[in-house]
Amino acid sequence: MNRQSKLSEMMMAFFVSTACITILEGTMGMLFFPDEKLTYHAFFAPPIMGLCSVLFGFVTWSKRELTIKETLLRRGIHLLLIECLVFGLNYVEGIIFPFKVAISLILGIAVVFVAVYVVLWVNDSRSAKRFNKKLREYQKKVI
Amino acid sequence: MRVSIKKILNKDEEQVIIECTQVTPDIRDIEAYVMGKGTELSGITEEQHRKQFHLQDVYYFEALDEKVFAYTKEQVYEIKMRLYEVEKAYSNYHFVRCSKSVVLNLMLLDSISPAMSGRFFAHMKNGEKLMISRQYANQVKKIVMGGGKDE
Numbered sequence: 001m002n003r004q005s006k007l008s009e010m011m012m013a014f015f016v017s018t019a020c021i022t023i024l025e026g027t028m029g030m031l032f033f034p035d036e037k038l039t040y041h042a043f044f045a046p047p048i049m050g051l052c053s054v055l056f057g058f059v060t061w062s063k064r065e066l067t068i069k070e071t072l073l074r075r076g077i078h079l080l081l082i083e084c085l086v087f088g089l090n091y092v093e094g095i096i097f098p099f100k101v102a103i104s105l106i107l108g109i110a111v112v113f114v115a116v117y118v119v120l121w122v123n124d125s126r127s128a129k130r131f132n133k134k135l136r137e138y139q140k141k142v143i
Numbered sequence: 144m145r146v147s148i149k150k151i152l153n154k155d156e157e158q159v160i161i162e163c164t165q166v167t168p169d170i171r172d173i174e175a176y177v178m179g180k181g182t183e184l185s186g187i188t189e190e191q192h193r194k195q196f197h198l199q200d201v202y203y204f205e206a207l208d209e210k211v212f213a214y215t216k217e218q219v220y221e222i223k224m225r226l227y228e229v230e231k232a233y234s235n236y237h238f239v240r241c242s243k244s245v246v247l248n249l250m251l252l253d254s255i256s257p258a259m260s261g262r263f264f265a266h267m268k269n270g271e272k273l274m275i276s277r278q279y280a281n282q283v284k285k286i287v288m289g290g291g292k293d294e
Binding site for chain 1: 242249252256261276287289
């Protein structure tokens with residue numbers, strides 16, 4: 001993977017995670033804090049969290065090719081770092097979530113994390129489909 | 144060892160003759176090298192028999208423990224070439240490097256499907272599944288798709 005395709009993959013991960021975090025925040029807010037009033041600052045939370053999540057992806061980076069097992073392990077660490085970031089920032093702000101909210105948030109973050117990889121996988125799948133079509137043409141042309 | 148090259152007119156009569164007092168491993172290496180230069184290759188089977196096979200029947204070449212193997216539908220041959228030599232010598236015959244240890248035949252590739260982290264699975268026409276590493280994925284795509292935007 002060259003630098004350009006890596007960058008476009010990171011951009012895609014950023015936009016998908018920002019959109020998913022917005023949905024997650026909205027859903028959790030409506031469910032657990034329906035009377036809470038937010039300021040304009042709240043609009044910046046999803047992109048900032050999205051950016052941090054993408055940057056934490058450095059743990060999945062490696063110069064050598066990782067095995068499937070190693071990749072999964074590093075993705076687990078990546079998810080753990082994001083969970084720590086969310087709970088850590090809230091703790092610094094003096095917010096400690098009740099048990100029910102905390103569990104919902106942990107699961108919500110995991111769902112967003114998986115959703116981002118699903119979107120990236122769908123993109124790769126579309127790319128593979130186009131390749132397979134061109135491969136047929138290539139093989140016919142040579143024969 | 145003396146080497147002489149004689150020019151002839153008829154292409155069909157081109158040949159390499161090795162004159163030696165004894166068939167040593169060095170001579171065998173030279174023989175294997177010469178055999179590897181055409182599209183008919185020479186390799187050693189698992190039963191330790193030297194056999195000829197056609198390049199177009201090779202699904203892929205794989206480097207394992209300092210040795211290089213050619214995989215056809217029925218046989219696996221050990222060949223006396225390095226993987227980078229295979230990659231260089233047969234790039235014009237639609238062979239392309241798809242990972243650190245594998246050079247595959249695009250003509251016998253059935254399809255690809257996404258794996259993890261920008262990697263792809265290569266499904267060969269004999270049903271075998273190989274890995275296209277993210278380092279070589281763009282190179283493979285470029286050859287088939289003609290260096291288009293889809294990388």
